[in-house]
Amino acid sequence: LPVEMANRKAPLVFEILAECETTKARVGKMTLVHHHVDTPVFMPVGTQGTLKGLLPQQLEELDCQIILGNTYHLGNRPGADILRKVGGLHKFMNWKRALLTDSGGFQMVSLLQLAEITEEGVKFKSPYNESECMLTPEHSIQIQNAIGADIIMQLDDVVKSTLTGPRVEEAMHRTIRWLDRCLSAHEKPDEQSIFPIVQGGLDSELRSKCARQLIKREVNGYAVGGLSGGESKDDFWRMVHLSTDILPKNKPRYLMGVGFTVDLIVCSALGIDMYDCVFPTRTARFGCALVKTGQLSLKQAQYKKDLRPIDESCECSTCKTYTRAYLHQIATVETVSCHLLTVHNIAFQMRLMRDIRNSIQEQRFPRFIQDYMLTIYPNKD
Ligand code: GUN
Numbered sequence: 001l002p003v004e005m006a007n008r009k010a011p012l013v014f015e016i017l018a019e020c021e022t023t024k025a026r027v028g029k030m031t032l033v034h035h036h037v038d039t040p041v042f043m044p045v046g047t048q049g050t051l052k053g054l055l056p057q058q059l060e061e062l063d064c065q066i067i068l069g070n071t072y073h074l075g076n077r078p079g080a081d082i083l084r085k086v087g088g089l090h091k092f093m094n095w096k097r098a099l100l101t102d103s104g105g106f107q108m109v110s111l112l113q114l115a116e117i118t119e120e121g122v123k124f125k126s127p128y129n130e131s132e133c134m135l136t137p138e139h140s141i142q143i144q145n146a147i148g149a150d151i152i153m154q155l156d157d158v159v160k161s162t163l164t165g166p167r168v169e170e171a172m173h174r175t176i177r178w179l180d181r182c183l184s185a186h187e188k189p190d191e192q193s194i195f196p197i198v199q200g201g202l203d204s205e206l207r208s209k210c211a212r213q214l215i216k217r218e219v220n221g222y223a224v225g226g227l228s229g230g231e232s233k234d235d236f237w238r239m240v241h242l243s244t245d246i247l248p249k250n251k252p253r254y255l256m257g258v259g260f261t262v263d264l265i266v267c268s269a270l271g272i273d274m275y276d277c278v279f280p281t282r283t284a285r286f287g288c289a290l291v292k293t294g295q296l297s298l299k300q301a302q303y304k305k306d307l308r309p310i311d312e313s314c315e316c317s318t319c320k321t322y323t324r325a326y327l328h329q330i331a332t333v334e335t336v337s338c339h340l341l342t343v344h345n346i347a348f349q350m351r352l353m354r355d356i357r358n359s360i361q362e363q364r365f366p367r368f369i370q371d372y373m374l375t376i377y378p379n380k381d
């Protein structure tokens with residue numbers, strides 16, 4: 001730990017460097033224990049203590065300042081004990097920059113449909129050995145304390161975003177109760193910041209109520225969850241707008257599980273500072289490269305003789321070195337194409353966020369949005 005951080009009580013300092021005069025967008029600098037982060041930021045997702053296809057050094061070369069780890073996977077393998085022994089995930093995976101871990105419940109509920117939620121926690125059958133496990137708020141924080149990420153997430157009760165009825169309200173209230181259990185269980189408040197998560201489905205009343213309850217807790221940042229699960233863009237954006245109106249301006253706001261280009265642009269305009277999504281890395285593994293107009297599916301025969309790079313203007317090592325024809329050729333050699341396309345897709349996301357930050361800082365974000373929308377949805381006239 002750098003001396004000035006070790007002596008400082010706050011594990012997260014958030015400074016707003018510029019605000020858009022037209023939208024709610026802002027550019028910020030978040031100083032965490034392990035590294036600083038320029039916001040709005042996109043955080044690539046690692047799962048088993050690695051980002052599939054890339055080494056930590058390659059992530060640094062791509063200008064990535066923070067990545068996501070996952071409690072659910074790491075708690076099982078290697079397990080909290082060994083993580084504690086080696087001094088946390090940073091050391092274990094040789095990643096020196098900032099790290100955020102999700103609490104694990106969401107992954108269990110969305111990956112394993114076997115999970116059952118009770119007031120105590122999330123009950124599930126371990127996919128490793130079939131035994132009954134219970135992830136409680138306390139246990140989630142224990143694992144996240146052992147992992148040692150700069151930002152850790154509360155365990156929340158997540159329901160599918162399109163669900164309506166009493167279960168949505170129950171999940172919202174339970175999320176608040178679980179937050180308080182997480183805050184009490186947290187053993188390293190000087191090193192790690194817990195972010196609460198706004199839930200409440202697509203119901204404006206419930207979501208506002210939840211956000212107003214959460215902001216009564218003294219924390220260093222807040223997240224918005226339970227979205228991007230098949231609801232309309234209209235509903236999605238309305239819930240984000242409503243949440244950022246309530247969450248304090250001087251603290252970072254993290255929108256969970258969101259990473260499509262159009263959403264990153266719109267939600268930054270609505271005042272979101274942080275995002276994560278498996279999409280850019282997952283789609284790379286399926287042979288898809290992100291470009292401004294959408295995606296290139298390099299397995300398609302049309303790229304067989306295409307000697308251009310994925311994107312002429314991209315500065316990544318894949319675009320500087322390889323043609324679409326080559327990437328098409330090796331698309332079935334999965335480890336190599338996965339690596340090359342992951343490099344490009346992460347570079348694409350990092351550049352998009354840098355462009356968003358620069359345009360906000362230079363007071364031309366509205367024009368940036370307009371130009372980008374015309375690129376994504378070209379005017380047919
Ligand atoms: N990842 C995407 N959405 C969510 C959410 O609502 N809660 C948690 N914990 N993780 C998420």
Ligand code: ZN
Binds near residue numbers: 316
């Ligand atoms: Zn590229």
